[in-house]
Each structure stands twice: as structure tokens, then as C-alpha cells.
Amino acid sequence: MPVMEPDLDRATLKAWARVVDEGPFSSLCWGERIAFDNPEALTLLGALAALTDRVRLVTTVVIPQLHDPVLLAKQLATGDVLSGGRLTVGLGVGGRHEDYRSVGADPATQTMRQMGDRVAVMKRVWAGEKVTDATLPVGPPPVQAGGPQLLVGTMGPKTVRSAAVWADGLAGTTLDLDVTKQDELFDVARDAWRAQGRGAPHLATSFWFAIGDGDDPREQVHRHLLRYMNWIPAEIVDAMAPGTGWAGTPDELRAVLEKFAAIGTDEIHLIPTSSDLDQVRRVAEVVEEFEQP
Known part of the structure; x- marks a missing residue:
């Protein structure tokens, strides 16, 4: 979903959800930020559960430390019910202290240990345990037994190792599309x-994308990074933009998908750098051809 793009409205979000659900894609993904003018992630989960019927819904990522873990477990279980058991939850510690401060969360909790502690509480809720002093356990029970599939949002080996106890896999990110590093x-x-x-x-891994011809796709990525990475001086973003994310033609995207498939990647989450629906339609054509035997 193009949730970090400006001037989103109901029609745009609805159209993206429908096109992705009707296309060849495996998942529909979106991330969480607080101190930004993006849609709130869990409200959007409810809407997307109603707007789609087929694809998995993947949060990439929700930050548990920004939420009460019992309430978050209830919200995610509700999303699993509304989607008919199609929810996958990507979790991460986040990268912005301003998001923590915006909701009164302590930036000192921005650690894997703190996240793991909250995951443990959520799993107890999903198992039907009474984790509060109440007459009944916190519900509803998720459709998926034991709760939704959990992915850890990470780019580093240490984080991966610490999450192996509770996560079902990775929701990684690659800035430079270095396949060798991703394989490692x-x-x-x-x-x-x-x-x-x-x-x-x-x-799973993810990267920013812009599909098209000539210089326009790279310029599109550049504009997106300047807006999204607003905490970084513009001259630094300008310097990193030429090598960050992917920009190119359909044939070039197909070649990238083949490289990631060769190292055993189960899924690639493509991060939009425009809310133009033509972007997702052009990617759909590539994916359809790529998946043909």
C-alpha cells in the first residue's frame, strides 16, 4: 500500500487494495509510523480486511513498544477474524524516537528484548490465557490457532538470532538490493x-520500487525518499538516492525477481514510491509472467 505517499483518500486506498487482491500477488503490506501523515496501521487493517478476500495482509512493520501489548493482541486478533485468518504480523523496534515520544512511549524500550517481552504477552492472549484480572480472557480468539504468523522486521544478524525463539520468519529490507548480503x-x-x-x-525482503522508462523511475524514488526520510538532511538523501531502492523497466524488474528467487526468497514486499495505480498494474504484468511455468 502507498501509505507513505501524500494526499491519500478513500478512493485511492480502496483502488490499490482491490487491484492487489485481484492480481497475482501473495500479500498486501503496509507499515506503521506515528509522527507522519500516513494512515494509522491498525485502523487500516480493519479496512483492508473488508476490502480484500484473497491476499494475505502483512504489517511491515508494527512496533509493539508503541502499544499496550494486551490491546495490541486484541486488535490483531480482531484483524485476523475480519480477514478470515489472512493476517501476518511483521514486528520491529522502529527507527524513529519521535514515534515513541508521540505516544508517550520510552525510547529506551526500543530493544529486541522489550519487543520479545511484548510478543510473549500477545501469544498468551491468543492462546486464551487470562493475562488480566478479569472474568473472561481477552478475546476474540484469532482464526489462526495460536495467533497470526509473526515475522521480524530486521536487517541485522543479531536481531535475526534473537527473534528465532518467537518469530516464524523475516520481513527484511534491502536498501541496495545486494543479493549476496541478503543470502548471507x-x-x-x-x-x-x-x-x-x-x-x-x-x-521475505522488501525494497522501494518505481517502474517505468528513462530517468522518471529513479526521480520518483528520489522524491519519495526526500519526503519519507525527512529526519535526514536533504543533501545526504540526495547522495544516497541514486543507489537506494529499485528503479527501472519491467524486464529489469523480472531480472531482479529471478536473482532473489535463486537464493530462496519466499516473498518480496515491494514498497511503492507513488500512489499512481499504474505502478502496481505494471508490476502485476511482470509478476504474472514471472510465475508462469
């Missing part, structure tokens, strides 16, 4: 999950 991180995850006696992790 996937190997860390495979080893960490194996060490915990668990099955193979779900391996």
Missing part, C-alpha cells in the same frame, strides 16, 4: 531457526 542474512536465519529446533523460516 537468510543463511543466518536458517541456522538460527534450526538451532531452536524449528522448521524453516519464511524468508
Whole structure:
């Protein structure tokens, strides 16, 4: 979803949800920010559950430390019910202290340990345990037994290893689309999950994208980064923009997908840099061709 783009309205969000749901995609994803003019992530979850019927709904990512864990568990379980069990929850510690301060959360809790503690509470809620002094457990029970699939939003090996206890896989990000580095991180995850006696992790990564011809796609990514990375001096964003995210033609996107498929990537979450619906339609054409035997 183009949730970090300006001037979003009901019609735009509805159109994107419908096109993704009717297309060849596996998931519909969106992230959480507080001190930004994006839609609130959990409200949007309810809307997207109603607007779609097929794709999985993936939060990439929600930050547990910005929420009460019991209430967050209830909200996510409700989203799982409304979507008919199609929810996957990507969780991360976030990258902006201003988001923590905006809701009165302590930036000192921006740690994997603090996130893991909150995940433990949510899993108890989803298991039907009484975690509060109340007559009944907190519900509703999620459609998916034990709760939604959990992915850890990360780019680093240490984070991957610490999340192997509770996560079902990765919701990673690659800034420069370095396939070798991504493969190394996937190997860390495979080893960490194996060490915990668990099955193979779900391996997902993401990157910003702009599809088109000539210089327009790269300029589109650049504009998006300047807006989204508003905490970084513009001259630094200008310097990093030429090598951040992906910009190119349909054929070039197909080649990128092939490279990530070759290292065992289960899923790629493409992050929009425009709310123009033509962007997702052009990607859909590439994905349809890519998935044909």
C-alpha cells in the first residue's frame, strides 16, 4: 500500500487494495509510523480486511513498544477474524524516537528484548490465557490457532538470532538490493531457526520500487525518499538516492525477481514510491509472467 505517499483518500486506498487482491500477488503490506501523515496501521487493517478476500495482509512493520501489548493482541486478533485468518504480523523496534515520544512511549524500550517481552504477552492472549484480572480472557480468539504468523522486521544478524525463539520468519529490507548480503542474512536465519529446533523460516525482503522508462523511475524514488526520510538532511538523501531502492523497466524488474528467487526468497514486499495505480498494474504484468511455468 502507498501509505507513505501524500494526499491519500478513500478512493485511492480502496483502488490499490482491490487491484492487489485481484492480481497475482501473495500479500498486501503496509507499515506503521506515528509522527507522519500516513494512515494509522491498525485502523487500516480493519479496512483492508473488508476490502480484500484473497491476499494475505502483512504489517511491515508494527512496533509493539508503541502499544499496550494486551490491546495490541486484541486488535490483531480482531484483524485476523475480519480477514478470515489472512493476517501476518511483521514486528520491529522502529527507527524513529519521535514515534515513541508521540505516544508517550520510552525510547529506551526500543530493544529486541522489550519487543520479545511484548510478543510473549500477545501469544498468551491468543492462546486464551487470562493475562488480566478479569472474568473472561481477552478475546476474540484469532482464526489462526495460536495467533497470526509473526515475522521480524530486521536487517541485522543479531536481531535475526534473537527473534528465532518467537518469530516464524523475516520481513527484511534491502536498501541496495545486494543479493549476496541478503543470502548471507537468510543463511543466518536458517541456522538460527534450526538451532531452536524449528522448521524453516519464511524468508521475505522488501525494497522501494518505481517502474517505468528513462530517468522518471529513479526521480520518483528520489522524491519519495526526500519526503519519507525527512529526519535526514536533504543533501545526504540526495547522495544516497541514486543507489537506494529499485528503479527501472519491467524486464529489469523480472531480472531482479529471478536473482532473489535463486537464493530462496519466499516473498518480496515491494514498497511503492507513488500512489499512481499504474505502478502496481505494471508490476502485476511482470509478476504474472514471472510465475508462469
